[in-house]
Amino acid sequence: MTVEALLARVAALVPGATPLGGEVARGQAVIVLERRALPAALETLRDHPETRFEMLSDLTAADYLGRTPRFEVVYQLYSPSLNHRLRVKVPVPENDPAVPTATGVWKSANWAEREVWDMFGIRFAGHPDLRRILMYPEFEGHPLRKDYPVDKRQPLVPERDPITQPWYPHRSGAA
């Protein structure tokens, strides 16, 4: 399927999907979705026989400081069976940075959403275990936000006894 045909098909399947065309997309298939369409729209894209995006290749975000809405969560979908790609972009406002989770649609969303929370401070409603993944729990701020200064220092963290204060108190039997 060509990019145009795929975009037309996706627009028919998913209500509210706006194809992003023109020079910005560089010929790749991109749609913009509103967050209230998630995760049902993603499930449709995964299961429909003409799209079959069984793999969430990557999930990330971008911070467009000064623009409204400020954030964008970006899903890179790939279909191993039909060999095509689609990028889904979901705008997220600054005052309520939250998106419904995609962990029920693809398993890879689990860690990827944790990383987006860690780096951008965007919450994923319904995520089973949303905590930092690359940074440590005491880290202050979300480093990939544009207003996080690149040379910012972090406070010293007192040593933590990993047995009595594990990283994941809600899961541990010890806490």
Next chain:
Amino acid sequence: MAGADGAAGDVMEIQMGPSHPASHGTIKFNLRLDGETIVDVEVEIGYLHRGFEKMCEQGTWNHCFPYADRLNYASPILNNVGFALAVEKLAGVTAPERCQYIRVIGGEISRLTDHLTCLGMAANELGAISAGFYMLEAREFLYDLVEAMTGARLTVTYCRLGGVMKDLPADMKERTAGALKQVRRILTDCDRLLSRNRIFFDRMVGIGTLSRADAISYGLTGPLLRATGVPYDVRKAEPYLVYDRIDFSVPTGTSGDNYDRFMVRMAEMEQSMRIIEQALANLPEGPIAITDPRYFLPPKQEVYTSIEGLMNHFKLVIEGQKVPPGEVYVATEGGNGELGFYLVSDGSGRPYRVRVRPPSFYGMGALGDMLRGRMLADIITTFGQINMIGGECDH
């Protein structure tokens, strides 16, 4: 405490890592064990986080190439090539044909060193120390080639936007033929030592298995996915560079266990060597970089002798290449699977957003499911076959 999660007997909590002698790479497993059986495991990463994406936003596009090297330092040229292709797609330029062949050659040499590192270490950790060191010996022959090509063994910074840094050495064909001969000899030895070895077999077959559907849902790519029988290889699925002109096959497994992952990597190395030989045989003459003054530095001769050249050089170095606004996601086949770059440009000389899709990050995400219910010792083989490279996973 006793009987948590309904398991029989006492459950013991153990933290393995982040620096454990039996695992290469800084990674921590928070384990709950019943005897030696893993009841639950929590995989913690992030010990090698260096803020790759944040750093890339600070410099110009060309400043990112050294950082890209250091993502997967077992296969630096592949990262370099992946990043270069993404920026070129964004800028709308195509590297000359000779450069594309050189990138294929460099990339496949890197894939060989990546697989040799992974398999050598995996053998080492299972006690097959000689086989491990044989593979590292093979890697040395390839590092010699990389050094002849780029001047460095590991931190190569070989690619640029629109080209490569320098041409192949004049005797590249002879050097490569010599090195590949040695690598083939060593791989034959290692195959004899390992592939039908009873101990190796028992530790690998049926361990770390993941079903095909789970592997896809977890976003596994590369040898991990191909071991489950899905022939997804970006070089075939979306041919880039000159891979569509080269004859090679994509080895797949059937069961998705550690042994299949090992065998897929072994078979891929032979394919990589075939690709290198074909690319070298068909290597065309011509320039190794574009001459577009908006993106590529002028020759030093012009910089020192003409005002236009000097200004061009100055603007590119100080302001960076003004890549038109837009965004792309470009996937390439890295050593561990789909290595993708999602780039956003705002039209200034600096990247607005650089996102790397690290293949081993998603492999590590699936590790918990591969291990639950298995034995403590299986962590080592399974973790070894994921080939987690800290720089890439934690980026």
